[in-house]
Amino acid sequence: MKEDFWNYSIDRPFLQRKLRGVIIELGCLYGLPSYKIKVYELFKQFLDDKVKPNRDIRHTIYYYGMAQGNASEWDRLWELFLNEQEPQEKEKLMEALTASKETEILTRLLQYAKNESYVRSQDYIFVILQISRNPVGTQLVWNFLRDEWQYLVNRFSLNDRILGRLIPIVCSHFNTYERLAEMNVFFDKYPDAGAGNAGRKTALEVVSNNIKWLEKNEITISNWLISF
Numbered sequence: 001m002k003e004d005f006w007n008y009s010i011d012r013p014f015l016q017r018k019l020r021g022v023i024i025e026l027g028c029l030y031g032l033p034s035y036k037i038k039v040y041e042l043f044k045q046f047l048d049d050k051v052k053p054n055r056d057i058r059h060t061i062y063y064y065g066m067a068q069g070n071a072s073e074w075d076r077l078w079e080l081f082l083n084e085q086e087p088q089e090k091e092k093l094m095e096a097l098t099a100s101k102e103t104e105i106l107t108r109l110l111q112y113a114k115n116e117s118y119v120r121s122q123d124y125i126f127v128i129l130q131i132s133r134n135p136v137g138t139q140l141v142w143n144f145l146r147d148e149w150q151y152l153v154n155r156f157s158l159n160d161r162i163l164g165r166l167i168p169i170v171c172s173h174f175n176t177y178e179r180l181a182e183m184n185v186f187f188d189k190y191p192d193a194g195a196g197n198a199g200r201k202t203a204l205e206v207v208s209n210n211i212k213w214l215e216k217n218e219i220t221i222s223n224w225l226i227s228f
Contacts, residue, residue, distance in 0.1 A: 006038060007054075021056045028064035040068045047076050058089075062096035074105050082118065094123065098130035098137065106137045110144050114151075121155075125162050132170045141170055142179075146186050158194025167196055168203040175210035183207065 012020070027035030043065020045051040053061040066077060074097065081093040100106055113119040113127045132141035145152070145167070156163045171183060183204060187193070193200050 006042075017056050021060065024057050025060045025064075028060060036064070036068060039064045043069065043073075047073060047080075059092045059095070062092050063099045066096040067099040067101060069100065071102060071105060074100050074102075078112075091123075094119070094127065095130055098127060098134055100134075101136050103136060103140060106131050106134065106140050110140065125156075125166060128166065129169055138170070138173070142182075145170065146182070149186075149190055153190075158192060158196070161195045164194060164196030164199050168199040168206070171203045172206055173210070174207045175214050177211060180204070180207050180211065 006024075024035065024039075028039055039061055042051075042053050042061045046053060046061065046065070052058065062077075066074065069077070077093060077097060081090060081097060084090040084093055097109055098106070100109075109127065110131065113124055116124075119127055128141055128144070131137035152163060152166075158164075171179070174180065174183070187200055187204075
């Protein structure tokens with residue numbers, strides 16, 4: 001990847017700048033070494049020298065940089081988040097905080113985010129969802145929901161539509177009978193779903209279909225991969 005590609009230029013056509021951002025994000029998503037190295041370098045420049053990345057790739061640098069970061073870097077990013085006043089920048093930093101690969105940090109964030117002096121109430125469920133999208137955080141969030149469901153209901157109420165969508169989103173990639181059984185136990189324990197009633201039914205259907213798909217295709221896919 002040429003160095004010029006990473007350098008922002010207002011002279012580039014708009015679509016070229018957008019394409020650049022998409023390519024960099026895809027490179028990070030698929031873990032390409034050259035992208036990871038450069039992104040972490042830019043992330044460190046931001047933390048150490050307060051050099052903000054170009055606006056069109058800032059979200060990517062923050063998120064995938066923090067995904068490679070350690071606890072000390074997370075703490076520094078957390079302080080920057082707390083002190084940031086610009087709403088869009090604060091949102092980018094908040095999402096980046098959910099990218100850590102350390103379970104202890106994500107567990108801490110789940111608790112920190114309860115405090116409205118840290119995270120606005122309207123952003124709280126967004127933080128939970130973002131942590132659940134992190135492969136390291138999916139199980140953490142599922143455990144958190146089962147342990148803290150009554151707290152969430154007391155805070156937002158069963159009629160809250162965003163809370164009602166939380167379960168189907170978090171569970172959407174489950175694909176084992178164990179997880180399906182856990183969902184049924186959870187729903188039996190808390191039968192009143194409120195605005196999430198339809199979402200629960202959808203979640204059970206999606207996970208059941210995920211299991212069936214895996215049972216039907218897992219061996220074929222495994223054999224195909226082995227053949228390469």
